[in-house]
Amino acid sequence: MRRLKANSMSKGGTSIQDVAREAKVSIATVSRVLNQPDLVTAETAGRVRDAIKLLGYVPNAYAQGLSRRHGKVLGIVLPDIYGEFYSELLRGADGEARRLGFHLLVSSDAHDHGSPTRTENLAFGLIDGLALMMTEPNMELWRETLDAALPTVVLDADINEPGVDSVVVDNAMGTHEAAEHLLEKTPASNCFFVGGPRENFDTAQRAEEFRKALIAKGHAVKEDQFAFGEYSVDWGRRWAADRIKSGGLKNAAVLAGNDEIALGIMQAAQDAGVGVPKDLRIVGFDDTRIATIVRPALSAVRVPLLDIGAAVVRLLVERVGNSEKPATREKLPTKLIVRESSRV
Amino acid sequence: MRRLKANSMSKGGTSIQDVAREAKVSIATVSRVLNQPDLVTAETAGRVRDAIKLLGYVPNAYAQGLSRRHGKVLGIVLPDIYGEFYSELLRGADGEARRLGFHLLVSSDAHDHGSPTRTENLAFGLIDGLALMMTEPNMELWRETLDAALPTVVLDADINEPGVDSVVVDNAMGTHEAAEHLLEKTPASNCFFVGGPRENFDTAQRAEEFRKALIAKGHAVKEDQFAFGEYSVDWGRRWAADRIKSGGLKNAAVLAGNDEIALGIMQAAQDAGVGVPKDLRIVGFDDTRIATIVRPALSAVRVPLLDIGAAVVRLLVERVGNSEKPATREKLPTKLIVRESSRV
DNA sequence: TCCGAAAAAGAAAGCGTTTTCATGGCGTGC
């Protein structure tokens, strides 16, 4: 294999050596100018900085990582990068990461079946911390692979691994608010919960809280008031269509597991001539931007996606800086936003 | 500063040394098992692989990068990670990157003002290639910083830098189709184009093509048939509200610069009692998922976001592998999808 | 049975940093 020209990394391939030569100092001094400027004379530092500018020198991150035993890179693995939900999460994470001087290595889990691939393995040698959001089934697989030495924070899952931080949302809070809001004008027997997958952590919590609220009203809950499917518009549509066909939807209300489901329900209702909110009141979950775009505007429990992303990164960085820190579980508030789709 | 325990990188800190010792071979052999397996006996390779598994060894990516003079990391910088548009792009990029064994370092440009920061500089020493999508004004700033030696591909911009690949969409194709579709039933004088920022590359092309189509109909274009603002729901709303107030919108049609604008227009129209598509026919641009969720469903020119993301990564990887490759400009097709919002 | 070539394995030289340790120059306190 042909040997590359001596200096041929990206960025022109100028190395610390070149800078040192140009500034007539040792490489140690150059390094110090960059990392501990107070250890070097103003005059020398000036010369070095000039050389750096002149040569367009950028430190080689690999060499730094090797020498320092860590880089400034965080990995974030999501079930899929898809739609407003994840993009908002990512946005929050990106902002915080940038603020803290870290980079984000993003990867979605959708392409293989949840088991870390060669690619992931490479990443493990590269990242200083890992943010993980996964659907339940895969969690087990990852647990085997995960390394106790790699700072990890898990999103939206009931993980109780020692040394693994987690960020969750206070599902009870928003759900309770939403339930109260719906029950205020709609009889408990006409209230429905249409969630995502039954095994999903959030869906489970939301359903449970909703159930409690119904019971608190002194209502004997019927099982068909709860439905579980997937986090998709289509599932919402199907549920509503079925429901309309079988029993009709009059003076009813529904809390959906996320905005997409809510939208599907709204759509199917409208298509079938069921008035929203007149006949059917709908509340979504997450409060993604789309909630304000559709007509009628969708009421929704707001989940602070941006904050979640930021919190994840913050926790990770804290742990990277101090591996002794005990595991934290951060819980972020949720809150009902009432719009037309549920207003009576 | 306290010296860390000898082997204390993430992933348990097992190094190639440990594996070598365990398998009773030299580190060279371990490396070969991993990178050029045919150079080593099946028996030895087996022993080494056992050791690797036993010790949970993961190669240190920094050391590899340093030794190989490159990693497997691509940087991608977007104006902002926000909404369906970018998330879809990212999704395409992620899939392709994974397929090719690369990682994606994602960063949004929104937080500082377009000039590369310390963070970015670090990234420059880390990434092997850069995908860049920026609004025009910032482009200049970056150009100064960009390095000829760093493979770069630019999205959706009319860059003509030597050695810089680009990926663009065929705006003319879809715009033409959309224009024809609208003009079929609506008089040219009642057709409008409501775009994003005037200086935006795509908006400019789309407007131009739309204009051509009107002229081809023998119509003397009035300037108020073209409006420029920003890529937001709100701008769409404002335009429609103004228009309705000033002239009314009857038997009219509009091509929007993206789906968000289209949605804003649709909303304002509906709020003002203007029927869509009865009085106003609307076609969006991009065909993000939201187009199928709103009612009436939004007609839109489909932009292959997923493919764009994938193409960007593919181009980048090709160039990383072969820096002599001449600069390519890839143009992806667009295509009108007719839904209810424009159906007569 | 032995020779020579090919295959397999090892030794060691980098890759570009950071950081420890060593060194020389200088100012300060007596």
Place this chain on the structure above:
DNA sequence: GCACGCCATGAAAACGCTTTCTTTTTCGGA
């Protein structure tokens, strides 16, 4: 005016891996 200590700098080791370059082993053919 002298010793001591501090400060600025340099020399060199270490980080973990890949890749030459060597050395050792194996094996086929005479």
